[in-house]
Amino acid sequence: MxxxxxxxxxxxxxxxxxxxxxxxxxxCMLLADLxxxxxxxxxxxxxxxxxVPPELDTLQRGKARVSVDLxxxxxxDQVLALIDAADVLVDPYRPxxxxxxGLGPDVLLARNPRLVYGRMTGWGQTxxxxxxxxxxxxxxxxxxxxxxxxxxxxxxxxPLSLVGDFGGGAMYLxxxxxxxxxxxxxxxxxxxxxxxxxxxxxHLMANPYSLLAxxxxxxxxxxxLIDSGAPFVDVYETADGGWMSxxxxxxxxxxxLIDGLGLAAAGLPGQWSRDEWPALRAAFAAAFATRTxxxxxxxxxxxxxxxxxxxxxxxxxxxxxxxxxxxxxERDGRPEPAPAPRFGRTPAGVxxxxxxxxxxxxPGHGSVAELLERWGAAIPHxx
Numbered sequence: 001m002x003x004x005x006x007x008x009x010x011x012x013x014x015x016x017x018x019x020x021x022x023x024x025x026x027x028c029m030l031l032a033d034l035x036x037x038x039x040x041x042x043x044x045x046x047x048x049x050x051x052v053p054p055e056l057d058t059l060q061r062g063k064a065r066v067s068v069d070l071x072x073x074x075x076x077d078q079v080l081a082l083i084d085a086a087d088v089l090v091d092p093y094r095p096x097x098x099x100x101x102g103l104g105p106d107v108l109l110a111r112n113p114r115l116v117y118g119r120m121t122g123w124g125q126t127x128x129x130x131x132x133x134x135x136x137x138x139x140x141x142x143x144x145x146x147x148x149x150x151x152x153x154x155x156x157x158x159p160l161s162l163v164g165d166f167g168g169g170a171m172y173l174x175x176x177x178x179x180x181x182x183x184x185x186x187x188x189x190x191x192x193x194x195x196x197x198x199x200x201x202x203h204l205m206a207n208p209y210s211l212l213a214x215x216x217x218x219x220x221x222x223x224x225l226i227d228s229g230a231p232f233v234d235v236y237e238t239a240d241g242g243w244m245s246x247x248x249x250x251x252x253x254x255x256x257l258i259d260g261l262g263l264a265a266a267g268l269p270g271q272w273s274r275d276e277w278p279a280l281r282a283a284f285a286a287a288f289a290t291r292t293x294x295x296x297x298x299x300x301x302x303x304x305x306x307x308x309x310x311x312x313x314x315x316x317x318x319x320x321x322x323x324x325x326x327x328x329x330e331r332d333g334r335p336e337p338a339p340a341p342r343f344g345r346t347p348a349g350v351x352x353x354x355x356x357x358x359x360x361x362x363p364g365h366g367s368v369a370e371l372l373e374r375w376g377a378a379i380p381h382x383x
Contacts, residue, residue, distance in 0.1 A: 008035020008339075008348035013087045013181070014375060016079070017063070018103070019043055019357075020092025022136075022161065023169030023197065024120040025059040028090055030174050032062030033339035033348055036088075039371055040065045041079055042357035054356035058336055065357035066368050070101050078368045079103070084111055085377035087190075088177055090118045094133075095125045105192045115190040116180040120173050122164075124196030136164035139197040143168075145205055152222030152229065168200030225249075231281035232257065232271060235310060242293025243310035246284070256305035261287040 006012075010031060017028040019042040032038040040063045054060065068075040080102075083089055089108060091098045098104050105117045122139045123129040129142075137158055140146035145164075150157040176193035184190055211217035211224070223229040232248045248257040254271050258264050261284065268283060269276030288296065293309050300307040311319055317328040317335035328335040331353060339348040 006035070006037075007346070008033070009343050009346040011035035011346070013037065014085060015039070015088040015090065016041060016083050016086045017090045018092060018098070020120070022165040023173065024090050024092035026166050027118075027120065027170040027173045027177075028063065029059050029061060029351075030170070030339075031088070031177070033351055035346070035348060037375075038063040039082060039086075040357070041070075041082075042067045043070055055354060056334075057354045060354035061336075062351040063354075064371060065355060066371065067357045068368065070103070076102055078372070080108075080111065081372055081377050082368065082375070083108055083115065085372070085375040086112070086115060087181065088116045088118060090120065090173070090177075092120045095119075095121065095130050109190060109192075113189055114184060116177055116184065116193065117190065118173050118177045118180075118193045118195065120169060120195050122169070122197045124199060125194045136161040136197070139164045139168070140201060142198050143201040143205060144209075145201050147219070148205075148208060148221055148227060150221045150227075152220065154222065156221070163204065164197050164201055168202075168204055169195065169197040172200035172203070229277075231277050231284055234281070234284075236285055236288035238288055238293040238296055239290060240292040240294075244288055244293060244296050245308050245310055247306040249306070253304050253306050256303045257307060260300050260303060260305050260307065263287060 013031070013036040015028060015031050015036045015038040017024065017038055017040040019025075019040055025040075028038050028040065040060065042065055068079055070076055070079065083103075089103075091103070099106075105119075108115055108117060119125060121130070122134040123132060137146060140149075140159075140163060146156045146158070148156075149159055149163075173193065173195035176195050180191050180193055208217055212219075217224050221227055226233055228234050232246060232254055235243050235245050237243055246257065248254040251271070258268065263283060266283065269280050271280075273280075291299070296307070297309045316322060317330075322328060327338055327340075329338045329350060330336070339351060342348075
């Protein structure tokens, strides 16, 4: 059972996380990174788990973990006592599942009116798909985001789970929880936060939808300014099979790109001559193919051409800039993302390592009882 560090801007905030997958654990990891005291309740005998050993599951770092049979009245009483002393509850289940367990918002807010009840789903609490199973690609499909990602003439491409689960889901859940905590400081009351991945991804698409409304974005993917349609916003293969990313939008940056590629005297088409973008792309591709990734990195070092080497996950933690900033920490010889963002007066500490869930214990004993004592909550005993 991991101990609370007590450092960071959320020190003193108590969070109970009902165990789930993906966005809810990541959201609670972020809250823990920022100093919150997070307790994850792992359901005894729960189903699918990601194939990651507990000690390597970064999403569980900085948390205390206990296993509880929520269908056992004694186990449920212990969890209710813990939630009574909490500031935040995170529910990752389908709509209605928490209510069936006796952990719905009506019950919990009646017991603890200051509780912020964060609900994390893919489709949301309402709507015709609310009860339907789904995963990241399905939610992206519904928002227009997946259709927009990919090369011209090719299929939609999955952007890992960063856009859906973690961007549109977890980050909006955290935003909602923090906003509700700020509002509670004035009202004294908690509330329900309904975070749906489809809502968050649609919100993330504000800029593309603005461009679509203005008539400067087309549904045909790979033909637009920032979706690989423009030759000066793309990736190019180098002589050694590496890749360089290019994002030279502004004229001064574009001029430095052309100069670095040695094409200043090549009589290239104009940057914004769309009809000639294929010829411009071919010229860029031919130039990048003449040198290795490291050579191009050296050539563009110190310029504002907006050109950078594409690093693998194995390479990125050792990159000069991220290493200098400490963007990754090292745990047992393995890189792990450091907490973000950073705070000047209340910095976050090094997160405690992830741990397996503590085994179930008798009511009034073991890990849950220790947590209740730490939070100053009454330990329920069976009659």
